[in-house]
Amino acid sequence: MNKKLVAAIATAAIALTVSGGAVASADDQMGRKGGEKITSLLSTLVANGTITQSQADAITKAAQAARVAGKAKFDKDRAALDSIITSTLGISLDTLKTRMKAGETLSAIAGDKKDALINALIAEINKQIDAAVSAGKLTAAQATAQKAKTTERVNDMVNKLKPMGHKGGKAAARA
Numbered sequence: 155m156n157k158k159l160v161a162a163i164a165t166a167a168i169a170l171t172v173s174g175g176a177v178a179s180a181d182d183q184m185g186r187k188g189g190e191k192i193t194s195l196l197s198t199l200v201a202n203g204t205i206t207q208s209q210a211d212a213i214t215k216a217a218q219a220a221r222v223a224g225k226a227k228f229d230k231d232r233a234a235l236d237s238i239i240t241s242t243l244g245i246s247l248d249t250l251k252t253r254m255k256a257g258e259t260l261s262a263i264a265g266d267k268k269d270a271l272i273n274a275l276i277a278e279i280n281k282q283i284d285a286a287v288s289a290g291k292l293t294a295a296q297a298t299a300q301k302a303k304t305t306e307r308v309n310d311m312v313n314k315l316k317p318m319g320h321k322g323g324k325a326a327a328r329a
Contacts, residue, residue: 192217231282238278242271260312268312275308 196210286292
């Protein structure tokens with residue numbers, strides 16, 4: 155078996171599994187369109203003798219590990235944003251969630267602290283982007299492109315009903 159082919163297959167399988175920073179494994183996608191495609195792709199490759207069942211299992215295991223790592227990073231980044239918001243506004247996370255569930259935007263909750271909140275969130279998200287570059291997850295060019303959108307994204311997050319990363323809201327800034 156050509157190692158480059160196996161690497162390409164693994165990369166393709168993981169790329170199909172990872173979409174927009176949200177990571178999901180083939181096994182927990184069963185019954186969903188994306189998971190069926192990955193399972194079908196791997197099954198076809200095994201049936202054709204392109205890869206072994208062991209290699210297909212390794213790809214599935216790698217996708218699961220990527221999902222777990224992606225979720226852990228998402229949770230860490232979300233917690234950092236929550237911490238920035240609560241410390242800047244001087245309120246608890248429970249209070250923040252309660253007020254937002256009641257229909258208040260971050261802008262309304264922040265009041266005269268809105269500009270400080272926006273600046274703190276921009277700094278945190280840019281720090282997360284820099285960390286992704288350091289970890290080899292983003293190129294410098296990708297980071298520059300993401301940072302160019304940070305101010306707009308943060309303003310949207312602060313002025314709209316659901317902030318990024320909160321259930322029902324926009325996806326968190328994942329770097």
